[in-house]
Amino acid sequence: MAAIIDTADIIAPAPNRLAILARIMLGRPATIFAALIILVFVAVAVLAPWIAPYNPLAQSILKINQTPSWAHWLGTDQFGRDVLSRMIYGSRNSLIFGLLSPVLAAIVGTTMGVVAGYFGGAVDRVISRLVDLLLAFPELLLAIIIAAALGGGFWNVVAVLTVAFVPGFARIARAQTLSVKQEPYIEAAVAVGVSTPVIIFRHIVPNIAAPIVVLVTLWVASAIRLEASLSFLGLGTQPPNPSWGNIIRDGLNNLFGSPWPIIGAGLAITCVVLAFNLFGDAVRDALDPETAS
Amino acid sequence: MVRYLMWRLLDAVPTILLVLTLVFVCMRILPGDPALAALGDNALPDQLAAFREKMGLNVPLWQQYLDFLGGVLTLDFGRSLMNNTSVLQLLVYNLPYTIELTIAAMVMGVVAGIPLGVLAATHRNRTADSGVRVFSLIGYAIPDFYLGALLLITFSLNLGWFPINGGGDGFVDRLHHIVLPALTLAFVKAAFLGRLTRTSLLEVFGKDYVRTARAKGASERRVIYRHGLRNALLPLSTGMGLSLLATLSGSVAIELVFNRPGIGKLLIGAITERDYAVIQGGVIVFALFVVLVNLLMDLVYIVVDPRIRVT
DSSP: OHHHHHHHHHSOOOOOHHHHHHHHHHHOHHHHHHHHHHHHHHHHHHTHHHHOSSOTTOOOGGGTTOOOOSSSTTOBOTTOOBHHHHHHHHHHHHHHHHHHHHHHHHHHHHHHHHHHHHHOHHHHHHHHHHHHHHHTSOHHHHHHHHHHHHOSSHHHHHHHHHHHHHHHHHHHHHHHHHHHHTSHHHHHHHHTTOOHHHIIIIIIHHHHHHHHHHHHHHHHHHHHHHHHHHHHHTSSSOTTSOOHHHHHHHHHHTTTTOSHHHHHHHHHHHHHHHHHHHHHHHHHHHHOGGGOO | OHHHHHHHHHHHHHHHHHHHHHHHHHHHTTTSOHHHHHHOTTOOHHHHHHHHHHHTOSSOHHHHHHHHHHHHHTTOOOBOTTTOOBHHHHHHHHHHHHHHHHHHHHHHHHHHHHHHHHHHHHTTTSHHHHHHHHHHHHHHHSOHHHHHHHHIIIIIIISOOSOSSSOOSSHHHHHHHHHHHHHHHHHHHHHHHHHHHHHHHHHHHTSHHHHHHHHTTOOHHHIIIIIIIHHHHHHHHHHHHHHHHHHHHHHHHHHHHTTOOSHHHHHHHHHHTTOHHHHHHHHHHHHHHHHHHHHHHHHHHHHHOTHHHHO
């Protein structure tokens, strides 16, 4: 068995990760711009307690529906809460759900896909049928249906977003596993008696990782959008906790008061999603040159 | 071809059964006690017991499942907990609004998106192409409910051109009410279809038969529409199917933004009020829609690509 692992030293070294990163970053100006937006977004989310000018939950009947001013850059909402502070804290939800759910979905989906692809037979048929069915549903609709049963709350939202993304990962992982399974090195590993878990984790998973990683980066944007949509519908982050989606919902209920919460929060979602889309495209082009157009 | 059709229709039956089973599992098993989920943590024990009795939750699970399937087959979805209206009646009232919104958005999206894609593909790497690219980047990023809210603020609230809420009565009024919601959904759709049309057309333009058509002196117009677009139709019809489903899920938020009646608004309202029977009915309608659209997509393939009929 040791002999098989040692072959890793003989084959050509993997391309330098820093070189890949540099190629992504310097390829297009749009990517640098996108990366800057993402950096600002992450910094704002992490530093929220230090940079938010007010407590995002503090209400004041004396300051309702104010237009933007030096004291309140984006004005206040119908409860007199500072909109900018709510947006700054809301970015934390977008960041957490945006990163957590694609990663969790990748873990669950890849497991399902690898199991289906590697073992085949009845297991494969059951998983594939389920995945095909779930893939037929748009992510938002799937999320709404599951949220209808589960309700809101942090872990429920994590579960909903994860389930919505699992089928995509499962399909890619299954297809990749099927092709990797045909490789001579898998046959060799089986022939020398390597145990199944070792084959899966040492030989299959690392070889199907690239497209999975690409999918994770592409879906961060989708997850942020989906969280915003669910919170807008009242199925995601529950008030009074701020999220970009429920800030827009509050804004719509207060349409005659002030349009600024809607304008500000919506612009934030659009910019961050746009940035992650551009960045995800760049990562895909760098890691997966075949699909690059 | 008839055999293919029959086979495809038959294949939809287990899919529908599977979908209904998943809905049943989601609604009955996931939240633990549906009575507790519907009535809340403060419900008294006899209230819970009465609810279970009323909703048929006292019988064994397999019998509940059969009752559930029987109910769906006979279109009996129970009654709303809030106002005791039959769920079927609520669905029948709201469904036309969702369907007309989806169709209007779809038509507007296709009418705008495909020509945009043709424009981009025929002016590759020129200003028009970049313009379409920026448009589709924004369309991919902007949440539909945000765009809808912006249109509502600008054109209804400030300019007063369109009504602020409702679905309208009578044909002209309904048309007037549908413009902004449909435009919102169509924007996202046009961005998606425009990009897809561009990619598919460029791929076709690289083919030998397009070169041959040009070589024999066919007009550019004929090359684009007769040879180009005709062959790009297959990926496009897949895209339109996906886009139709996306419009349907997008309609939920849009109905909320414009305060329009519809299945989405009904469902979201039912979720907030924990109106169990209505939630179930709304979810079933959406799920069946998805199965139906997928079936429709397969049928469209047969029309668009005659080669499928043979196999």
